[in-house]
Amino acid sequence: MPPRALLRAPRGFSAPAFLAYLAVILLVALVPQLSHKPLILHMWIMVFLAIAQGSAWNVVGGYAGQYSVGHAAYFGIGGYITMLLLEQHQVAPWYGIGLAVAGSLILSVIIGSITFRLRGPYFVLASIAMAEIIRLAALHFRDFTRGAEGILLSGIPPLTTPWFTVKFLGKVPFFYATLGLAVIVVSANWLVQHSKLGYTFQAIREDQDAAHSLGINPTLHKNLALMISAAFTASAGGLFALYVRFIDPNIAFGIDVSVQMVLICIIGGIGTILGPVVGSVVLVLLSETLRNPKWLVQAGVMSDESPTVNFIEAHLSNAHVLFYGVLVVVVVLFAPEGFLGLLRGATARLRKRLAARRGPPSRPAAAA
Amino acid sequence: MPAILEIQHVSKHFGGLAANSDVSFDVGLGEIVGLIGPNGAGKTTLFNCITGYYPPTRGEVLFKGVRVNGLQPDAVCRLGMVRTWQKVRPLAKMTVLDNVMVGALARTHSLRVAREAAREQLHVVRLEGKAGFLAGGLPIGERKKLEVARALATRPELLLLDEVMGGLNQSESEEIILLILELKRLGLTQVVIEHDMKAIMRLSDRLVVLNSGEKLAEGPPREVATNRDVITAYLGEAVDA
Numbered sequence: 001m002p003p004r005a006l007l008r009a010p011r012g013f014s015a016p017a018f019l020a021y022l023a024v025i026l027l028v029a030l031v032p033q034l035s036h037k038p039l040i041l042h043m044w045i046m047v048f049l050a051i052a053q054g055s056a057w058n059v060v061g062g063y064a065g066q067y068s069v070g071h072a073a074y075f076g077i078g079g080y081i082t083m084l085l086l087e088q089h090q091v092a093p094w095y096g097i098g099l100a101v102a103g104s105l106i107l108s109v110i111i112g113s114i115t116f117r118l119r120g121p122y123f124v125l126a127s128i129a130m131a132e133i134i135r136l137a138a139l140h141f142r143d144f145t146r147g148a149e150g151i152l153l154s155g156i157p158p159l160t161t162p163w164f165t166v167k168f169l170g171k172v173p174f175f176y177a178t179l180g181l182a183v184i185v186v187s188a189n190w191l192v193q194h195s196k197l198g199y200t201f202q203a204i205r206e207d208q209d210a211a212h213s214l215g216i217n218p219t220l221h222k223n224l225a226l227m228i229s230a231a232f233t234a235s236a237g238g239l240f241a242l243y244v245r246f247i248d249p250n251i252a253f254g255i256d257v258s259v260q261m262v263l264i265c266i267i268g269g270i271g272t273i274l275g276p277v278v279g280s281v282v283l284v285l286l287s288e289t290l291r292n293p294k295w296l297v298q299a300g301v302m303s304d305e306s307p308t309v310n311f312i313e314a315h316l317s318n319a320h321v322l323f324y325g326v327l328v329v330v331v332v333l334f335a336p337e338g339f340l341g342l343l344r345g346a347t348a349r350l351r352k353r354l355a356a357r358r359g360p361p362s363r364p365a366a367a368a
Numbered sequence: 369m370p371a372i373l374e375i376q377h378v379s380k381h382f383g384g385l386a387a388n389s390d391v392s393f394d395v396g397l398g399e400i401v402g403l404i405g406p407n408g409a410g411k412t413t414l415f416n417c418i419t420g421y422y423p424p425t426r427g428e429v430l431f432k433g434v435r436v437n438g439l440q441p442d443a444v445c446r447l448g449m450v451r452t453w454q455k456v457r458p459l460a461k462m463t464v465l466d467n468v469m470v471g472a473l474a475r476t477h478s479l480r481v482a483r484e485a486a487r488e489q490l491h492v493v494r495l496e497g498k499a500g501f502l503a504g505g506l507p508i509g510e511r512k513k514l515e516v517a518r519a520l521a522t523r524p525e526l527l528l529l530d531e532v533m534g535g536l537n538q539s540e541s542e543e544i545i546l547l548i549l550e551l552k553r554l555g556l557t558q559v560v561i562e563h564d565m566k567a568i569m570r571l572s573d574r575l576v577v578l579n580s581g582e583k584l585a586e587g588p589p590r591e592v593a594t595n596r597d598v599i600t601a602y603l604g605e606a607v608d609a
Contacts, residue, residue, distance in 0.1 A: 194479070195479070196473050196477050196479065196482075199466065199469060199470050199473055199479075199482075200470075200473070202459070202461075202462055202466075202470075203459055203462070203470040206458075206459035206460055206461060206462060207457045207458075207459055207460075209421075209453075209457065210453065210457035210459065211459075211470070212421075212440070212441040212442055213419060213421075213441045213442075213445060213450065213451055213453075214442075214445060214450070214470055214471050214474055214518065214519075214522055215442045215445035215446050215471075215473075215474030215522055216442055216470070216474075217440065217442045218442075
């Protein structure tokens, strides 16, 4: 018997799943009403940004199967355009991010038309090279980007609408802004998976030549996937720069930005809607805990005097990359479909066991 | 019989190697043309030239009177000509149904319509029982059928089959033969590359024989089978000749 599809695409719209999704968003949106502890809110914001980045990468890497390790190019261009417009031309960031998205679309078309001539590992290398070229350019053209000095944000003007005014003080506005972006990008993944575009992307991922013979234009659709991905990545980059109030070529265009986006998907489950969400939670918890374990104290999980917190602060604050490495090896060896694949496998086995207990299994249904 | 496909003086050179040289023949509407020849005769190369994978070095390919050499494979498919692959190419991590839907989506934007069409095609090749399985896990016989179903889902007017019976057992081959004949009855024009001589004699209205990239013979199966040149190409010359 050939294996049944474990990671089968869900069939279209399901009302209970949609309601559950809405409920989760609403619950999460209540968090700042319950607690204003800055380190906790910081964790959430980092998770939302990671979800936005991972899900954005997932469109081109997960669905279309083009493993770009150069997405820092779009993240950085988003951050730089937003910051430069705000600091030098006083363009409000909500317009700035819009222009950053436009810039990233142009950049993605240029990079795509060059790198998509290559396949497999050659494409990966070319994508890394593109991001590095931009990083080095950002370092070099000091008059324009201020080079390695970076750009420090002096302040964000308040957002005034006829109904309300938002002052960008503290973490709460960023909590909602990043949550909103994460919701948009995850929803975009759902739309891609449940449309002709998703089938097209996946066919290219599985076999580009076969897809080509079935009426799919691979070059066009790979570029489309990259454009969607780049636009969301640039939005995340813009929000990130505004949130940390500083940007320099290494923060914006460094290869660890690109690698992190890939790792989120690999660890969570590549080419699935929830995979990047799961991967973001795992990776951000890991890296932020190692960098600043004090959030555990604020969360009330550990006391201020806890030896664990002190040990992490003293010895492991720079070890997150090491932990990433170990985690990736473990996932690739033991859970090639990521944490989400593990979860689904476990629930499938559980369901089978329950069904077996309920009565002798009838003839296995061929298509369910 | 009006020609649906006209191959005119097609040559394909790879450096100094002439994989096809000056091949010409027509395929009439509704007929099955068998394309045979020893290994390396240039059969698959000719398929690649017809369907847009290689631009021919010289010559013209007309499909329904439209020049198609120089077109990309996806454009060729949308015009109504689709091929299968000798080495099957299932979209391994997608289900059997999704594989066929990818084909059907060449003609529609609606997933619902595509799903219906895909189920229909799976029924035609008798794979409907495997709709929910991952394509990568199918045995070879079913992969070949999936290949045909996926091609049919693009609603072609001309189907190019590249050794769909290779590696199949007797009963699986028989199923494919009946399928090809059924498709013919429904009016589908087909060009079939096949090594199994018994099968190809039974299927074809006309045979085209390629040898070392050149067209060696063309005609009704019985005639071609007794052609001296063809016998020589397959079996070699007599020792004292």
